[in-house]
Amino acid sequence: MRAVDSRRAANSEQAREEDRELLRRYHKAGDTTAREELIERHLPLVRSLARRYAGRGEALEDIEQVGAIGLIKAIDRFELEREVSLATYATPNVVGEIKRHFRDKGWAIRVPRALQELNAAMSGAIERLTGRLGRSPSIAEIADELKTTPEEVLEAMEVGSAYSTVSLSAGPSGDEELDPLETIGGEDSGFERSEDRAALEPALERLAPREREILRMRFEEGLPQTQIAHRVGLSQMHVSRLIRKSLGTMREELLR
Amino acid sequence: MSDRAERIDLEAPLSGDFQAVVRLIIGGIAERVDFAFEEIDDLQLAVERLLAETCTVDTVRLSFEVGTRNIRTSVAPLSAHKVSEALENGDGPAGELTLRRVLQTVVDSFDVREAGDGHVSVLLEKLKATP
Numbered sequence: 001m002r003a004v005d006s007r008r009a010a011n012s013e014q015a016r017e018e019d020r021e022l023l024r025r026y027h028k029a030g031d032t033t034a035r036e037e038l039i040e041r042h043l044p045l046v047r048s049l050a051r052r053y054a055g056r057g058e059a060l061e062d063i064e065q066v067g068a069i070g071l072i073k074a075i076d077r078f079e080l081e082r083e084v085s086l087a088t089y090a091t092p093n094v095v096g097e098i099k100r101h102f103r104d105k106g107w108a109i110r111v112p113r114a115l116q117e118l119n120a121a122m123s124g125a126i127e128r129l130t131g132r133l134g135r136s137p138s139i140a141e142i143a144d145e146l147k148t149t150p151e152e153v154l155e156a157m158e159v160g161s162a163y164s165t166v167s168l169s170a171g172p173s174g175d176e177e178l179d180p181l182e183t184i185g186g187e188d189s190g191f192e193r194s195e196d197r198a199a200l201e202p203a204l205e206r207l208a209p210r211e212r213e214i215l216r217m218r219f220e221e222g223l224p225q226t227q228i229a230h231r232v233g234l235s236q237m238h239v240s241r242l243i244r245k246s247l248g249t250m251r252e253e254l255l256r
Numbered sequence: 257m258s259d260r261a262e263r264i265d266l267e268a269p270l271s272g273d274f275q276a277v278v279r280l281i282i283g284g285i286a287e288r289v290d291f292a293f294e295e296i297d298d299l300q301l302a303v304e305r306l307l308a309e310t311c312t313v314d315t316v317r318l319s320f321e322v323g324t325r326n327i328r329t330s331v332a333p334l335s336a337h338k339v340s341e342a343l344e345n346g347d348g349p350a351g352e353l354t355l356r357r358v359l360q361t362v363v364d365s366f367d368v369r370e371a372g373d374g375h376v377s378v379l380l381e382k383l384k385a386t387p
Contacts, residue, residue, distance in 0.1 A: 126293060135385070136294035139287040154283040157293075158276050204353075219353055219361050225294050240297050244304070250353065251308060 015041075019086045023078055038075050038086065039068070045087055046071050049094050053102070059120060061238060063098060070097030118156040121146055123235040130226050130236065206253050211246045218243055261321040261328075269315050270307065278303070278318070282329075285320050289327055291384055298362035299327065299382045306331055306378055309355050310338040325384040326364075332377030339368055339376050 019041070025034035046067040054060045074090035082089065125145045129137035139150045146153070204212060214232060217223045225243075229236040266281060268274050279300050286296040307316060312335045321328040342355040343366070359366050359380070367379045 136292035138290050138292050139283070139296065140290065142293060150287050151284070154280060154287060157283060157296075158280050215353060219357050222361060225297065236294070244301065247301075247305060247353075247358065248308070 016085045020080070023075070023080060023086065026075070027078070027080055035075060039072060042071055042075075042087065042090060043068065045090065046094055049091065050098065053098050058102075058116070059123060059235075059238070061234075062241075063101075066101040067094045067098050070094035073097070115152070115156050115159050118146065118148060118152060119159045122153065122156055123237045126236050127229075136224065136226050136236070204250065206249055207246050211242055214239060214242055215246055261323045264320040264322065266318045266320075267315060268318065270311065271314065278316075281318075282320075285322060286327060286382075289322060289325065289384055291327075291382070295382065295384065299329065299380070302359055302362045302366075302380050302382070303329060303331060305355055305358050306334070306380070309342050310334040310378075312338065327382050329380045329382070330377050331380070332371050333373070333375035334371075334378055336370075336374050336376045339378060343368060343378075 019038065022034040022038045022041075025031040026038065043064075047064055050060060050063040050067045053063050070093040071090050074086070074093035077093075078086060078089055122142065125142055126137060129141055129145055133141070137145075139153050143150045143153045207215070210232065214228055217228045217231065218225070223231075225236045225239045229239045232239070234242070264285060266278075268278050270278075282300050282303060283296050286299055291299070303318070311331075311333075313333060317330075317332050319330040321330075343359070362382075363380045364383045365381045369377050369379065371377045
């Protein structure tokens with residue numbers, strides 16, 4: 001038992017040292033691949049913390065994304081002189097970001113529990129129906145699958161987009177942030193081809209590779225959301241939210 | 257529903273929670289034509305992006321002509337200058353994600369009409385996919 005404990009301690013110490021080296025590379029040399037590696041290494045921590053807030057009517061993957069924003073902020077703000085480990089420093093940042101998200105959006109307060117649950121159930125229902133029908137289902141079909149009314153499905157759709165959609169009014173809203181889970185992995189293509197894109201490039205660059213890839217598939221290849229969802233392994237509702245968020249983020253960047 | 261198009265007019269502020277109301281109404285109207293979830297999302301996105309990029313006033317007028325298999329949505333008043341910049345200057349360089357390209361993807365057709373006083377209206381048409 002003692003041997004196991006000491007091995008664990010050694011591994012933990014090694015992980016802390018590796019984190020510090022990556023933090024040094026990122027903060028001192030501006031090495032963004034080190035930043036991405038740090039994010040990837042600590043995503044299990046984010047997932048673990050996010051699970052504590054599951055079951056409140058919001059998809060776990062969305063809570064994880066919000067938590068990942070806290071992780072990225074912690075990585076960006078970490079001072080190398082600190083004696084604490086990155087995991088210790090990041091934990092309150094991640095939890096704080098998730099709590100702030102729930103508080104700001106008033107999710108648990110404003111949205112009736114039945115609608116929260118319906119929204120959470122919709123993603124799975126849409127996937128099942130898409131598989132069964134070979135096309136995107138109608139609202140009536142979703143309602144039938146979930147034993148509810150089309151009106152309630154529409155309301156639940158709106159509940160889902162309420163916290164993630166971009167502002168309808170012109171100008172930056174200031175609360176749309178890069179989706180940090182999407183900053184990891186994925187090859188870039190398509191939108192990178194053009195050279196004459198001076199104005200748009202910074203806007204596209206604010207997006208993570210997978211977000212750019214989703215936009216490319218939707219607006220260059222013209223693929224429907226259902227196919228994109230299948231390709232990238234996300235739900236159709238999640239793809240829809242990422243498209244909205246990405247377009248909003250790009251708009252903000254262009255207006256800077 | 258009869259073959260004759262039904263018409264619904266809406267005047268809505270764009271602030272705060274009314275944005276959600278606009279989306280909900282678009283969803284409700286599209287549901288009556290039995291649009292698929294994805295088609296409703298497309299139409300909502302088209303209106304949303306159009307307003308975000310070209311609307312400079314606080315209140316918007318939306319008119320919906322609801323056919324048996326299509327919805328024509330008129331959005332006004334929009335800044336003629338911004339619409340011209342966003343829609344009428346071609347597709348832009350290959351790969352550029354302009355409003356024009358977004359609309360070309362998510363609706364079946366769109367058209368710009370004079371609305372006077374430096375404003376225009378944009379007509380979006382979305383058809384229900386053939387089964």
